[in-house]
Amino acid sequence: MITVVGTGTGAPVGEDVLAGAGLVVGGRRHLDAVVLPESAERIVLGPLAPALDAVERQVGKGGRVVVLASGDPGFFGIVRVLAERFGPGLLDVRPGVSSVAAAFARIGLPWDDAVVVSAHGRDLRTAVNVCRAQAKTAVLTGPGAGPAELGAALRDAPRVLVVASGLGSRAERVERVTPGEAAARDWGTAVNVVLCLDEARALGAARTVAGPGERPAGWALEEAEFAHRDSMITKFEVRALALARLGPRPGDLLWDVGAGSGSVAVECARLGAAVTAVEKSADGAERVRANAAAHGVDVRVVRGTAPDVLADLAEAPDAVFVGGGGRELPAVVTACARRARRTVVVAMAALDRVPAAREALTNAGFTCDGVLLQSSRLAPLPGDVTRLAATNPVFLLWGVRPPAAVEEGVAQ
Secondary structure, X not given: OEEEEEEOOOOOOOHHHHOOEEEEXXXXXXXXXXXXXXXXXXXEOOOHHHHHHHHHHHHHOOOEEEEEEEOOOOOOOOHHHHHHHHOHHHEEEEOOOOHHHHHHXXXXXXXXXXXXXXXXXXXXXXXXXHHHHOOEEEEEOEOOEOHHHHHHHOOOOOOEEEEEEOOOOOOOEEEEEOHHHHHOOOOOOOEEEEEEEOHHHOOOOOOOOOOOOOOOOXXXXXXXXXXXXXXXXXXXXXXXXXXHHHOOOOOOEEEEEOOOOOHHHHHHHHOOOEEEEEEOOHHHHHHHHHHHHHOOOOOEEEEOOOOHHHHHOOOOOOEEEEOOOOOOHHHHHHHHHHHXXXXXXXXXXXXXXXXXXXXXXXXXXXXXXXEEEOOEEEXXXXXXXXXXXXOOOEEEEEEEOOXXXXXXXXXX
């Protein structure tokens, strides 16, 4: 039997748990905090493979193993690795209070509506994008992915960071800081978790299903759902296919370049992605902000003219939507294709723009495809009859970076 005990933010480990153990495995601070049986072998967790091999040897000869972990070891913890190697039936898991639950408790907030993301041994950009998109996020930190790095990436985001260190110990600290303040400090190694909050929405409403806000029941919203100027908006038929090709999801960063009303940006944000909308006109930028607020999502709005302003966007997007079809379209598509990690989708009303946009995508190594969308909507006529009213045809072009190129990190 392998007994897995959550320590630190939970109850102390009793001597009865350790009694008779032939092997005790844990972090150095966990092992130093308990009295081990004299006959027990002690292994300080570092690389997992040697520790798991030792556990297998001990179990193979019928010995007891105790694994000491932080908080709830079944929550982004060692239970997964042990269950994969030895099977769930061999585990006796005794969880403590997770660092996430403890941190939210310290600041008096519920966390059934929080999104939890691990940056421990993982790419920090996913955590950053989730923090941008969600009002309440808990980030499990690690070397190179702590409060300073998170704060530096979120300097321009309207968020407050709560840094919880040494939870459950005499050195416990829970501090509220701005992203800029977090970026300027050395936080040491005692940080357990960082909460990233939009304080205006941090309390939230009562929930039935835990986790992030409910996913939309539908997308490709009617044009009437957005403020727009002179029908200058991506029509819902075009938006539906564009969203299908963009594939926005939590942890992604999307750009909406030439955002106009921001309808594509808002819909991507509703599906959980972090979104930056680029719009050259002042009234257009305000319109995007208003539409985002009306739909209760966060969209970062950057005012400027593409492609020049794109150089100011530090982080490469997972996918890009390019609207409009001016003379600068080939240069805009080229700039977006250089940066996009996965997909670029381009909507054009002018057919003569298509060859140059397609060439820009293929020159950047994308596999390119497209379709001309022509739709006719039902329209009532006097006398209780209905006709078909044609909408303007739009060419939708999309480029997809080959999977091998994405894995090799071609996009810079």
